[in-house]
Amino acid sequence: MQQRFGRVDILVNGAGWSKNTPFVQTDDAFWDKVLNLNFIGPMRLTKLLLPKMIENKRGRIVNISSDAGRVGSLGETVYSGAKAGLIGFTKSLARECARYSITVNCVCPGPTDTPLLAEVEQKYLDAFVKAIPMRRFGKPEEVADAVVFFSSPQADYITGQVLSVSGGLTMVG
Numbered sequence: 157m158q159q160r161f162g163r164v165d166i167l168v169n170g171a172g173w174s175k176n177t178p179f180v181q182t183d184d185a186f187w188d189k190v191l192n193l194n195f196i197g198p199m200r201l202t203k204l205l206l207p208k209m210i211e212n213k214r215g216r217i218v219n220i221s222s223d224a225g226r227v228g229s230l231g232e233t234v235y236s237g238a239k240a241g242l243i244g245f246t247k248s249l250a251r252e253c254a255r256y257s258i259t260v261n262c263v264c265p266g267p268t269d270t271p272l273l274a275e276v277e278q279k280y281l282d283a284f285v286k287a288i289p290m291r292r293f294g295k296p297e298e299v300a301d302a303v304v305f306f307s308s309p310q311a312d313y314i315t316g317q318v319l320s321v322s323g324g325l326t327m328v329g
Contacts (some may be wrong), residue, residue: 159281163212164205166307169198170220173272174235176306187234194238199245206253215258218306219246220299223266223326239264243318250316259315261306268294271275289324 173193177186198219209215224232225239243262250260267273267284273293276284285291302321305311320326 163208164210164218165214166218167202167209168207168218168220168303168306168307169201170303171197172220172222172239174232176231176276177234178231179233182234190234191238194235195241195245195301198242202249209258210253210256213256213258214255215253215315216307216311217246217249217253217258217260218242218303219260219262220303221246221262221264221318223264223322224262224319226320227326236291246318247316254315259311261311261315262318263299263302263306264318264320264322266294266320266325268296268299268321270296287325288322289327292323294321294323 159318171193174190175186202217206215209217210215217240221242222235222239224228224236225241225243228236243264246260246262253260267288273281281293299321302319305316306314306319
């Protein structure tokens with residue numbers, strides 16, 4: 157990508173996957189899959205692209221974590237741990253990169269209407285919606301809007317932040 161376009165101005169680490177599984181039923185293979193996709197992959201891609209951003213003294217990095225990483229999630233212990241790691245990575249990297257005019261922020265979607273959510277039994281979906289103050293699931297474009305904001309000039313002075321896009325599900329003081 158850098159060879160074709162000369163530089164990368166915006167990096168969005170947006171991969172994510174898990175399967176609702178009680179922790180005691182997980183194994184090393186599951187841990188490796190979840191950690192590699194949700195945490196190690198974003199670190200590797202960032203390490204690959206960051207030197208050029210530092211050289212250019214500009215850039216935006218937006219990591220997609222999850223509210224599961226902020227507050228935990230039943231049946232998603234390994235995923236929650238990986239996404240919490242991504243939040244810590246975001247904050248620490250933001251401190252390292254600020255002097256190069258590179259911002260690093262994190263978007264944490266709550267329950268979002270995606271194909272993965274469609275695999276959940278309806279009775280659980282109904283209960284989930286009742287727990288969300290806005291009484292609906294998020295839309296993918298609402299998560300994308302948060303990414304666009306962090307990538308825009310309006311966020312020039314914002315770094316190391318975690319933005320929950322959850323319809324109020326995970327409000328904390």
